[in-house]
Amino acid sequence: MSPQRSRSLALAGLLAPGTLLLAGFFLVPLGIMAVYSLLSPGLYGGVEWEFYPFNYGRVLGAPLGDVEEFDPVYGGIFLRSLRLALVTVAVCLLLAYPAAFWVSRLPGQRKPLVLFLVTLPFFASLIIRIYAWMLVLKPTGVLTRAMEALGLSHLAPDLMFTEAAVVIGLCYVLLPFMFLPVYASVEKLDPALSQASADLGATPLQGFLRVTLPLTAPGILAGCLLVFIPALGNFIVPALLGGAKVMLVGNTIEQQFLAARNWPFGAALAMLVLATILLAMLGLALRSRRDAGEDGRA
Amino acid sequence: MSDNQNKTSPVLLRVEDARRRFRTPEGGEVAALAGIDLDIRANEFLTLLGPSGCGKTTLLRAIAGFEALDGGDIALDGRSLSGVPPHRRPFNTVFQSYALFPHLSVADNVGYGLDVAGVPRRERQARVAEALALVGLGELGRRRPRQLSGGQQQRVALARALVNRPRLLLLDEPLSALDRHLRQAMQIELKALQHQVGITFLVVTHDQEEALVMSDRIAVMAGGSLQQVGDPGEIYDRPANRFVAGFIGSSNLLATRVQGRSGDHLILATDNGLQLLAHHAGFSPGDRVDALLRPEQLRIEDEVQAHTASFEGTVESSVFAGPDRHLRVVTPTGERFTVLLRHDARQARPPQAPGQPVRLSYAPEAVHLMAGTGP
Numbered sequence: 001m002s003p004q005r006s007r008s009l010a011l012a013g014l015l016a017p018g019t020l021l022l023a024g025f026f027l028v029p030l031g032i033m034a035v036y037s038l039l040s041p042g043l044y045g046g047v048e049w050e051f052y053p054f055n056y057g058r059v060l061g062a063p064l065g066d067v068e069e070f071d072p073v074y075g076g077i078f079l080r081s082l083r084l085a086l087v088t089v090a091v092c093l094l095l096a097y098p099a100a101f102w103v104s105r106l107p108g109q110r111k112p113l114v115l116f117l118v119t120l121p122f123f124a125s126l127i128i129r130i131y132a133w134m135l136v137l138k139p140t141g142v143l144t145r146a147m148e149a150l151g152l153s154h155l156a157p158d159l160m161f162t163e164a165a166v167v168i169g170l171c172y173v174l175l176p177f178m179f180l181p182v183y184a185s186v187e188k189l190d191p192a193l194s195q196a197s198a199d200l201g202a203t204p205l206q207g208f209l210r211v212t213l214p215l216t217a218p219g220i221l222a223g224c225l226l227v228f229i230p231a232l233g234n235f236i237v238p239a240l241l242g243g244a245k246v247m248l249v250g251n252t253i254e255q256q257f258l259a260a261r262n263w264p265f266g267a268a269l270a271m272l273v274l275a276t277i278l279l280a281m282l283g284l285a286l287r288s289r290r291d292a293g294e295d296g297r298a
Numbered sequence: 299m300s301d302n303q304n305k306t307s308p309v310l311l312r313v314e315d316a317r318r319r320f321r322t323p324e325g326g327e328v329a330a331l332a333g334i335d336l337d338i339r340a341n342e343f344l345t346l347l348g349p350s351g352c353g354k355t356t357l358l359r360a361i362a363g364f365e366a367l368d369g370g371d372i373a374l375d376g377r378s379l380s381g382v383p384p385h386r387r388p389f390n391t392v393f394q395s396y397a398l399f400p401h402l403s404v405a406d407n408v409g410y411g412l413d414v415a416g417v418p419r420r421e422r423q424a425r426v427a428e429a430l431a432l433v434g435l436g437e438l439g440r441r442r443p444r445q446l447s448g449g450q451q452q453r454v455a456l457a458r459a460l461v462n463r464p465r466l467l468l469l470d471e472p473l474s475a476l477d478r479h480l481r482q483a484m485q486i487e488l489k490a491l492q493h494q495v496g497i498t499f500l501v502v503t504h505d506q507e508e509a510l511v512m513s514d515r516i517a518v519m520a521g522g523s524l525q526q527v528g529d530p531g532e533i534y535d536r537p538a539n540r541f542v543a544g545f546i547g548s549s550n551l552l553a554t555r556v557q558g559r560s561g562d563h564l565i566l567a568t569d570n571g572l573q574l575l576a577h578h579a580g581f582s583p584g585d586r587v588d589a590l591l592r593p594e595q596l597r598i599e600d601e602v603q604a605h606t607a608s609f610e611g612t613v614e615s616s617v618f619a620g621p622d623r624h625l626r627v628v629t630p631t632g633e634r635f636t637v638l639l640r641h642d643a644r645q646a647r648p649p650q651a652p653g654q655p656v657r658l659s660y661a662p663e664a665v666h667l668m669a670g671t672g673p
Contacts, residue, residue, distance in 0.1 A: 197399075198364075204385075
């Protein structure tokens with residue numbers, strides 16, 4: 001057997017378990033969902049095996065001229081989910097980016113400790129951590145008590161079951177996914193580069209916009225994607241902190257599958273979330289290919 | 299540029315009593331700059347020379363504005379630079395790591411300073427092309443820094459700094475990342491470039507040979523203090539102290555005491571009893587002096603001549619190094635000397651072998667004396 005042939009066989013052997021796992025437990029269920037989203041709902045859950053095109057029309061109907069089942073409430077939920085996901089991305093970025101610079105300048109022996117602290121929340125269950133936030137945010141909670149103790153009770157906001165509470169919860173859960181890729185790109189940044197920028201007469205703001213930001217952009221984009229995707233589909237945080245007042249697309253999907261027993265409509269909503277995320281990723285991929293193209297052309 | 303011109307050149311930058319202390323990881327303090335006074339003259343090529351940790355890079359960074367002083371002042375044209383941030387100082391730096399912007403083309407790297415200063419595009423392009431041509435990289439403007447060799451990157455860093463026509467160009471170990479051949483070629487080229495552009499160069503290096511080749515003047519630093527400032531010949535022939543003598547070139551250094559006079563000459567003796575003659579007026583019998591005899595000042599004599607200063611010894615080792623041969627000679631009193639002999643392929647005699655007795659002679663005028671340290 002030629003060395004190349006045995007090498008490619010070995011590679012196939014190593015890749016097989018992962019490929020089979022993803023194909024069996026991800027692609028096949030995804031295919032089932034895609035098919036279900038085009039079928040009509042069964043009376044007590046499940047599906048009737050007949051073509052039913054109105055699941056998508058219920059969300060997107062009016063703009064597409066398909067008004068049979070259209071209900072604007074779902075489009076509203078979708079847009080609100082997009083908006084809160086984008087706000088979450090923005091807040092996480094504003095928190096993580098400066099923190100990444102701070103950590104990257106810590107003395108060597110203290111960095112691992114801080115990075116460990118960043119990942120520490122993963123050691124506790126997500127549900128428990130969200131319930132803890134409920135204790136903080138509820139009208140008789142820690143936040144209100146603290147404000148009262150400071151004599152600021154008239155300023156104490158009632159955050160429970162608001163969009164603000166959902167964004168706080170999402171940021172809390174997803175912040176590490178922003179911090180880690182952003183930190184990785186900031187850590188690689190040579191501090192001499194911003195000094196060189198200043199040395200050449202650039203103000204700190206010019207240096208940031210022309211040197212620091214472009215060089216850390218890959219980490220920022222990766223972090224934004226890693227936060228945006230779970231923020232868009234998350235249903236635990238809006239269910240616990242947003243209640244019935246802040247319905248997001250994640251809760252709606254959950255509700256359609258469980259409470260409403262409309263599997264095809266839930267599947268259609270899930271496919272729409274997937275399509276949104278794929279579009280976002282495609283946009284970023286095209287962008288980074290354009291950057292790579294500039295490199296190659298030079 | 300000749301020394302005379304330099305001495306009449308006005309002072310560009312004056313460093314006065316510059317002090318800077320750093321905390322060590324062990325909790326102590328170390329003085330990187332322990333009161334430095336230095337004048338940098340317009341259009342000179344000045345080198346800060348010293349071993350690593352002597353404070354030379356701290357001084358360079360303080361001038362660039364990256365390091366604040368604890369005390370003292372740095373003034374440009376008589377105006378203090380205290381509180382002036384780096385981007386408002388009319389200096390540019392060639393960083394040791396070059397610090398080229400990896401996401402910008404070579405031309406955009408070179409044009410960065412002009413761009414942030416708002417120089418119009420047309421003028422910027424012309425000046426970038428001119429700067430790249432100056433360092434011999436006219437063709438490579440569209441490349442990325444990582445597509446260049448180390449030597450080419452170094453030239454880009456030079457062009458990027460020079461294109462802004464700084465009052466003072468600061469170079470931090472500019473040649474240390476290059477291989478030996480390229481480094482030697484660049485030493486000559488840097489010096490020629492400085493002459494061509496007429497900009498004051500301040501170079502930090504730990505390489506004494508580099509300093510001797512390039513500089514109009516050398517400032518030798520150790521332990522945060524200036525040891526000596528002078529032109530290369532002065533530093534080499536008349537070092538101010540034991541440290542400078544040992545750091546520049548190779549040297550035979552002897553701790554001696556003046557025993558007496560013999561005509562114009564002083565008679566010196568080491569503690570072991572080796573006697574030397576030296577021509578020097580500044581010392582009197584009983585003084586402790588350090589005597590420096592450069593290896594190339596020692597000759598091997600075939601016959602003893604009464605009128606030359608000489609002493610006997612035995613060859614300990616003999617090393618061939620291309621154009622030179624390095625001989626280690628030990629005297630009966632136990633002093634060791636390095637002797638530098640020109641290699642000559644037509645030489646009839648075989649070179650001195652270890653174990654062979656030799657007589658070394660020197661001109662008493664060639665012995666340089668420095669005030670001694672110790673009792």
